[in-house]
Amino acid sequence: MLDRLTEFFFPKQVSTFASEIDSLYFFIFYSSVALFFIVVFGMLYLSIKYRHRKGEELKLTSSKAHSNLLESLFFIIPLILVSITFVWGIRAYLKMVIVPDDAIEIKVTGVSWFWTFDYPDGGQTLNELVVPSNTPVKLVLSSKDVLHSFFIPVMRSKMDCLPNRYNVMWFDATKEGVYDIFCTEYCGTGHSQMGAKVIVMRPAQYEEWALELGADDDSIPLDELGAKLYTQKACNTCHTEDGSALVGPSFLQTSQMYEQERVFDDGTSSIIDDNYVRNSILEPQTQIVAGYQGVMPTYQGLLNDRELDALITYIKSLDGDSQI
Amino acid sequence: MIKNTKQNYLNHPRGIMSWLLTVDHKRIGLMYLVSGILFFFMGGLLALVMRFELAAPGNDIISNEIYNNAYTLHGAIMIFLFIIPAIPGALGNILLPLMVGAKDVAFPRLNLASFYIYSFGALFALYTIVNGGVDTGWTFYTPYSTQSSSNVVPMTLGIFIIGFSSILTGLNFIATVHKMRIPGLTWYKLPLFVWALYGTSLVQITATPVLAITMVLLMLERFLGIGIFDPALGGDPVLYQHFFWFYSHPAVYIMILPAFGIISEIIPVHSRKKIWGYKFIAYSTLSIAFIGFLVWGHHMFTSGQSVFSQIVFSFITYFVGIPTGVKIFSWILTMYKGQVSFTPPMLYALAFLFLFTIGGLTGIFLGAVALDIHLHDTYFVVAHFHYVMQGGTIVAFLGGLHHWWPKSFGVMYNQTIANIAALGVFIGFNGTFFPQFLLGLRGMPRRYATYDEQFVELHSYSTFWSGILGISIFIAVMNLFWSFMKKNKVDPGSNPWGGMTLEWTHTSSPPHPHNFEEEPVLQHGPYDYDKVIVQKTYKK
Numbered sequence: 001m002l003d004r005l006t007e008f009f010f011p012k013q014v015s016t017f018a019s020e021i022d023s024l025y026f027f028i029f030y031s032s033v034a035l036f037f038i039v040v041f042g043m044l045y046l047s048i049k050y051r052h053r054k055g056e057e058l059k060l061t062s063s064k065a066h067s068n069l070l071e072s073l074f075f076i077i078p079l080i081l082v083s084i085t086f087v088w089g090i091r092a093y094l095k096m097v098i099v100p101d102d103a104i105e106i107k108v109t110g111v112s113w114f115w116t117f118d119y120p121d122g123g124q125t126l127n128e129l130v131v132p133s134n135t136p137v138k139l140v141l142s143s144k145d146v147l148h149s150f151f152i153p154v155m156r157s158k159m160d161c162l163p164n165r166y167n168v169m170w171f172d173a174t175k176e177g178v179y180d181i182f183c184t185e186y187c188g189t190g191h192s193q194m195g196a197k198v199i200v201m202r203p204a205q206y207e208e209w210a211l212e213l214g215a216d217d218d219s220i221p222l223d224e225l226g227a228k229l230y231t232q233k234a235c236n237t238c239h240t241e242d243g244s245a246l247v248g249p250s251f252l253q254t255s256q257m258y259e260q261e262r263v264f265d266d267g268t269s270s271i272i273d274d275n276y277v278r279n280s281i282l283e284p285q286t287q288i289v290a291g292y293q294g295v296m297p298t299y300q301g302l303l304n305d306r307e308l309d310a311l312i313t314y315i316k317s318l319d320g321d322s323q324i
Numbered sequence: 325m326i327k328n329t330k331q332n333y334l335n336h337p338r339g340i341m342s343w344l345l346t347v348d349h350k351r352i353g354l355m356y357l358v359s360g361i362l363f364f365f366m367g368g369l370l371a372l373v374m375r376f377e378l379a380a381p382g383n384d385i386i387s388n389e390i391y392n393n394a395y396t397l398h399g400a401i402m403i404f405l406f407i408i409p410a411i412p413g414a415l416g417n418i419l420l421p422l423m424v425g426a427k428d429v430a431f432p433r434l435n436l437a438s439f440y441i442y443s444f445g446a447l448f449a450l451y452t453i454v455n456g457g458v459d460t461g462w463t464f465y466t467p468y469s470t471q472s473s474s475n476v477v478p479m480t481l482g483i484f485i486i487g488f489s490s491i492l493t494g495l496n497f498i499a500t501v502h503k504m505r506i507p508g509l510t511w512y513k514l515p516l517f518v519w520a521l522y523g524t525s526l527v528q529i530t531a532t533p534v535l536a537i538t539m540v541l542l543m544l545e546r547f548l549g550i551g552i553f554d555p556a557l558g559g560d561p562v563l564y565q566h567f568f569w570f571y572s573h574p575a576v577y578i579m580i581l582p583a584f585g586i587i588s589e590i591i592p593v594h595s596r597k598k599i600w601g602y603k604f605i606a607y608s609t610l611s612i613a614f615i616g617f618l619v620w621g622h623h624m625f626t627s628g629q630s631v632f633s634q635i636v637f638s639f640i641t642y643f644v645g646i647p648t649g650v651k652i653f654s655w656i657l658t659m660y661k662g663q664v665s666f667t668p669p670m671l672y673a674l675a676f677l678f679l680f681t682i683g684g685l686t687g688i689f690l691g692a693v694a695l696d697i698h699l700h701d702t703y704f705v706v707a708h709f710h711y712v713m714q715g716g717t718i719v720a721f722l723g724g725l726h727h728w729w730p731k732s733f734g735v736m737y738n739q740t741i742a743n744i745a746a747l748g749v750f751i752g753f754n755g756t757f758f759p760q761f762l763l764g765l766r767g768m769p770r771r772y773a774t775y776d777e778q779f780v781e782l783h784s785y786s787t788f789w790s791g792i793l794g795i796s797i798f799i800a801v802m803n804l805f806w807s808f809m810k811k812n813k814v815d816p817g818s819n820p821w822g823g824m825t826l827e828w829t830h831t832s833s834p835p836h837p838h839n840f841e842e843e844p845v846l847q848h849g850p851y852d853y854d855k856v857i858v859q860k861t862y863k864k
Contacts, residue, residue, distance in 0.1 A: 009765045021694050025765075028692065032685040039652060039681045043674060046659040050595070051666070058596065058822070062661035063854035065598040074653045075646065082642040082688060089692030090635055096694060097631055146468040147561060149626060149701060153767030156698040160627050162562065163467065164555035167628040180776065184701035184769040186461050188468060189388050192772035247388065293389075293473070 014179060014200065015155035015171040017095045022156075024088050031081045096157060099170040103136035110141070110148030110161040110183065111297045113190030113247075114234035123213035126233045126302070127196040129181065131173055132206035138170045144297065149185035152198055160185055173200040189247050189295055193237045222306075226314020229307055238296065241318060248296060249289050255319035265290045277312045332734065332816070332834040347432035350732070350835060352439050353417030359446065360410025361801060364718075367401040370394045372794050375756070379787040381775050391773035392459040393474070397452075399462030404483050405449055407579045407717055409442050412493060412528075415724050416521045416582065418732050420497060422827035422835060423515050425506035425844045430499035434492055442489035448482030451475075461771060463572075466553035466564040470545050477543055484539040487532045490578075494528030497521050506826075508846040515825045515850040516605055520585025523609040527574045527581070527616065535571035538564070562627050569620035577616040579713060581609060583680075583720035584651065587673050590727050591655050592851040593823045594670035597662030599851045601654040608647035615644050625696045634693050641691040648684055652677060662853070667821065668742035672723025675750040679715025683708060686761065701771075704764025707757045715753055722749070722800055729804055730814045731827055734834040736862065737807040745803060748796030755789025820862035825850045829858070 006013070006022050013019050052058075106129070107118040117125045131137045141150055143161040151158040152171070159169040183194035201209060220228070230236055230251075238247035245253075254272060262276075263269045265288045270276055280287060281303065284296035303311070333350045343351060374394050377385045386394070417435065421428050429435050452458050452475040460469040460476055469476050501522045505514070541552045542564075551557030553564040584605075592599040599605065621629060621637030629637075655677060664670070686708040690696045699705060726746075730736050759782040764770075768779045775783065814820065816832040827835070830844040848856050 009762065011767050017694075021698060024692060024695055025689065028689050028695070032688065035649075036681055036685060039656065040678060042653075042656045043659075043677050046656060046662075047595075047664045047666075047670075047674065050659055050662050050664050052596070052663040056663070058663065058857055058859065060855070060857060061597045061663060061853045063598055064661065065600050065602065065658075070653075070657070071601060071604065071650065074650045078646050078649045082645060082691075085688060085692050086639060086642055089638060089694045089696075092694035093634065093697070094631075096697065146471065147465055151701075151767070151769065153698070158626050158697050158700055162555075162628065164560060165628070180767065182767065182769045186392075186465070186468070186771040188459070188472070189392065191392075192388060192769075192774045195776070 010156075011153040012175065012177075012179070013154070013156075014173050014175050014177070015157065016174060017092060017171075018154070018156045020092045020095065024085070024092055027088065028085055031085075035078070035081075096169075099138045099168065100136040100172075103138035103170055104132075105138045105140060106131070108139045108141045108150055108161070110143040110150065110187070110194075112145050112148075112187055112295065113183070113194040113237050115150070115181070115183075115194070115196045116302070119210060119213060121210055121213075123210070124302075125213070128232070129196065129198045130206065130209055131198060131200055132203040133173050133176050133200050135203055135206075136170060136172045138168060141167045141169065146187050147185045148183050148187050148194070151182045151184040152179065153182070154179040155198075158184060173198075176200045176202060189293065190237055193246075222310045222313040223317045225307065225310035226312070226317075229303070229311055230314060233299070233302065233307075233311075235311070245292075248292055251315050252318050255315055255317070258316060258319065263290045264288055265292070265294075274312050277315060278308055281308060281311065330816075331837065332832060333837045334733070334834050336837050345436070347428065347436050348837065349417045349421050349429050349432065349435060350839075352435055353414050353419075354732075355439055356410050356413035356417060356442070357415075359443070360406050360414055363401050363405040363410070363446070365798075365801075367398050367406060368794060368797065370398040370401070372790060374398065375787045375790040377773065378775070378783050380784070381777055381780055383774055386773075388773040389459065392461075392771075393457035395771060396458050396461050400458075400479060400483070401449065402713075403462060403575070403579070404486055405446055407713065408575060409486060409489060409493075411579070411582050411717065411721055412497070412521060412524055413439070413442070415586070415721070415728065416493075416497065416524075419728065419827060420500055420518060420521055421504065422831060422839055423518050423825055424500065424504055425509060425826050425830070425840065425846070426500065426504035427839050429496050430504055431496050435496055438489045438492040438496070441492070442486055445482045445485030445487075445489065448478045448485065452479045452482065463568060464542065465568075466542070466545075466559070466561045467555060469542065470554040470557075477546060480539045480542055484536050484543075487536045487539075490528045490532045494525035494532075497525040498529070501525075506844055506846060512603065512606070513846065513849050514606075516588035516599065516602070516609075517582075517585035519606045519609050520581045520588065523613040524578055524581045524585075526610075527578050527613050531571045531574035531578070531617070534567065535575075538567040538571065541567070562624070562629075565624050565627060566620070569623040570617075573620040573623065574613075574616045576712070577613055579717050581613065583676070583717040584609065586720045586724035586727070587655060587676055589823075589825070590669045590673040590723055591658050592662075592853065593727070593821050594667055594673070595659045595662035595664045596822060596853045597658050597660070597851075598854050599654070600657040600660070601650070602851070605651055605654055608651055611647055612644055615640065619644060622691060622696070625693055626700045638691055638693045642688070645684065645688060645691070652681055652684070665821075666743075667726075668737075668739055668746055669723045669727035669821070671743055671746040671750075672719055672726060675746065676716060676719045676723065678750070679711055679719060679753065683711030683716055686711065699764055701769055702764035703760040703768045703770055706770050707760035707764060710757045710760075715757070719749065719753075722746070722797075725804060727821065728827075729807070730818065730820050730862070731823075731833050731835075733808055734814055734816060734832075735807045735810075735812050736814045736820065737803050737812070741803045742800065745796050745800035748792060749800060752789050752791075752793030752796050756786050756793050759783075759785045814862055818862045819858065820860060822858045822860040824848060824852060824856070824858055 109116045141161045143163045148161040155171040159167045181196040240250045243250045243252040288294040458474045458479045551559040553559040619641045763782045819828045
C-alpha cells in the first residue's frame with residue numbers, strides 16, 4: 001500500500017537516503033491531512049450548525065471568545081508535530097551532506113545549456129553522467145557562467161552550481177538504470193532544455209566503461225562520429241536537424257546554405273564554409289546569425305580536431321539526404 | 325445617527341482636477357483600486373498565456389524567450405504592482421481613517437504623493453513591457469541579471485521607485501494608527517484590520533529599504549561595472565540572494581497580513597459573533613511580522629549555505645507556522661454559537677480558510693531541509709506560494725471588496741452572481757494548482773517553457789482549470805464594476821451585513837467627503853455581538 005502511494009507521489013527511489021526522505025514526506029503528509037480535515041470539518045460543521053436560518057430573528061450571540069484549554073491545544077499539538085518534523089528533517093539532511101570517505105569524485109560543470117562531467121581517471125562526458133551502483137559518488141559542482149542547479153529526482157537530491165565556488169552533493173545509487181537530470185535554477189533561454197541523464201551501471205561494467213572513455217573514436221567514420229557528437233555534446237539542445245529554429249539556427253539550414261552568404265546581426269556577412277562552421281563552434285560570439293541571440297558558449301577544449309572535423313562533415317551531410 | 329445626505333466623496337467636489345489633486349484618502353484608495361485591478365488583469369492574462377503554452381510539452385504557442393518574459397512579468401506585475409501596493413493602498417486607504425474615526429490619514433498630501441510615486445514607478449514597468457520585456461524572473465538573480473540583454477534596468481528602477489511609495493504609505497498608516505484614533509478607541513478596541521495594516525506598515529518601512537539598496541547595487545554593477553554580485557567582476561551571487569530574500573521574505577507578510585485583517589473582519593460580522601482570541605490575533609500579527617525577518621535563508625536551502633545556517637533557518641521557519649495555525653483555529657471557532665450567513669464575502673472567507681490552510685501546511689514540507697532539497701525550485705513551490713498568495717491574499721482581497729463594496733461606493737452587486745463566481749474561483753483555483761503539488765513531487769522543475777512527456781497529464785489538467793479560474797475572477801470583478809456602472813444604489817444609511825465598526829455605524833454609504841459629520845463617539849467594541857444587536861439594513 002505504502003509502496004504504491006510512494007510510486008504515485010514520487011519518482012523511483014534510487015539513492016540510499018531516498019526512502020528516509022519519502023518517509024518524512026509521508027509523516028508530514030498524514031499529519032497535514034489530519035489537521036486539514038479538522039480545519040475543514042470544523043469550518044463546515046460550525047458554519048452549517050450555526051447558520052442564520054430564514055426568518056430567524058437577529059439576536060445577541062454568545063460572548064464565549066476564549067478558552068485556555070483549546071488555545072493551548074492548538075499551540076501544543078502543532079508544536080509537537082513540527083518539532084518531530086524539524087528533527088527528522090535535520091537527521092535526514094545530515095545523511096545527505098556527510099560524504100563517505102571512499103566516494104569516487106566526479107566534477108560537474110553547468111554551462112548554458114548543457115552539463116559536462118569529468119571523471120577521476122580522465123575523460124569527460126556531456127549530458128550523460130555515468131556512475132557505478134552501490135558505490136558512494138561525490139559530485140563537485142560549479143558553473144561556467146550563470147547559476148544552474150543540478151537536480152536528480154530519483155536521488156532526491158539537488159544542489160546549485162555557482163560560477164565562483166564549489167558545492168558538493170553525493171549519493172549512493174541502489175538500482176541500475178537511466179534516470180533524468182534537470183536544471184532547476186533559471187539560466188536563460190535554454191533553461192527548460194538543459195536536461196541530462198544519469199546512467200547507473202554495475203561497478204564492473206562501469207570500470208570497463210571508464211577505461212574505454214579515454215580511448216579515441218578513431219575507428220568511426222567522420223559523419224557517424226559527428227551524428228553521435230550532435231547529441232552527445234548537446235548541440236541538439238539549440239540546433240535542430242529538421243529546419244525548425246530553436247535557440248540557434250537549424251543545422252539543416254546551415255547545410256542548405258553551404259557556399260552561400262549568411263548575414264550576421266552586426267550587418268557583416270560571410271560565405272558558409274568549413275572555416276565558418278569551425279569558427280562558429282570555437283568562437284560563437286564573433287559571428288551571430290541575424291535574428292538570433294549570441295548566447296552559445298565556446299566549445300574550445302571540449303572538442304578535439306577530429307571531433308571538429310566530424311561535426312563539420314555531419315552538418316554538411318544533412319542537406320545531402322534531401323538532394324538524393 | 326447617519327444622516328441621509330446626497331453629498332458624498334464620489335460626487336463632491338466634481339471635475340477631473342478634483343480627482344487628480346485630491347487628498348481624500350477614499351479617492352486615493354479608489355485610484356489605487358482601479359490601477360491595481362488593471363495590473364491584476366494584465367498579470368492574469370500573462371498567466372493564462374503561460375498555462376496554455378504548458379498544456380502540451382513542446383513550444384506550441386510561444387517560444388522559450390517569450391515564455392521567460394511572460395513568467396517574469398507575471399511575477400513582477402502581480403507582486404510589485406498589484407499585491408504589495410494595491411491591497412493596502414486600496415482597501416487600507418479607504419478604510420483605515422474610517423475605522424479609527426479620523427477625517428483622513430495623518431499626512432494626506434504625502435498619501436497623494438505615494439500614489440503618484442507608485443504611478444511613476446509603474447510607468448517604468450510599462451515601458452519595460454513595451455520595450456521588449458525582461459527575462460530574469462521576478463527574483464533578478466545574479467549573474468544572469470547582470471548579463472541579460474533584456475530590460476533589467478528599467479524594471480528594477482521601477483521597483484526601486486515603487487518601494488518609496490510603499491515606505492511612505494507605511495509611515496502614513498503608522499502615524500494614523502498612533503495619532504488619529506478618536507478618544508476611547510484604545511488599542512484593544514481597534515478593528516483587527518487596523519492591527520493588520522499596522523503590522524504590514526512596520527514591515528514595509530523596515531524591509532523595503534533593503535530591496536531599494538539591492539536594486540541600486542544591481543544597477544551600479546550593470547552601469548559602472550562595480551563587482552558586487554557578479555563573480556566575473558569579483559562579486560558573489562549568493563550575497564545577492566541574501567539581500568533579495570532579506571526583503572522578499574518579509575514581503576510575503578506585507579502581502580498576507582492585510583488578508584489576515586480582512587478575514588478577521590469578515591468572519592465576525594457575517595457570523596454575528598465576537599471574534600475568538602482577539603488579543604492573540606492582534607499580537608500574532610506583530611510577532612509574525614517580526615519573525616518574518618529571520619527566516620529568509622529557507623529560500624536558499626540548495627545554494628550551498630553552511631549546514632549550521634540551514635538548521636537555524638529551518639528551526640525559525642516553524643515559529644512562523646505556529647501562530648498562523650492558531651489564527652486559523654481562532655477564525656473557525658469564531659463561528660461557534662454565531663448566526664452565520666452565506667453571503668459572498670463569507671464564501672470568500674471560507675474559501676480562504678480552506679486554501680490558506682493548504683498553503684500553510686505545504687510550507688511545513690518546505691521547511692524540512694531534507695525534503696526541501698527535493699522540492700526546491702519545482703512546481704511544489706509554485707503551487708505552495710500560489711495557495712498562499714492567490715488562495716490566501718487574493719481570495720481575501722476579493723472577499724474584502726465584496727464586503728466593503730456597498731460601504732465604499734454606495735452600490736450593491738448581484739449577490740447570486742457573486743456567489744457563483746466565488747464558487748468558480750474556489751473550484752478553478754484548486755483544479756489549477758492542486759495538480760502542481762504532484763508535478764513538483766514527481767520532479768517537474770519550475771520556470772520551464774517546455775517539459776518532459778511524463779508530466780503532460782497533470783499539466784493539461786492544470787491548464788484546463790486555469791481557464792475556469794480566469795473566467796470566474798473576471799466575472800467576479802465585472803459583477804462588482806457592473807453594479808457601479810448601473811448605479812444599483814443602496815440607501816446611504818444602510819448597513820447590509822450588520823457591521824459594528826465605525827465605518828458601518830457612523831458614516832453614510834458612500835461616506836461623506838469628510839468621513840463623519842461630527843466626531844464619532846465610540847459606543848461599543850468592534851465585535852460586541854454579545855452586547856448590542858445591530859440590524860442589517862439594506863434598501864435599494
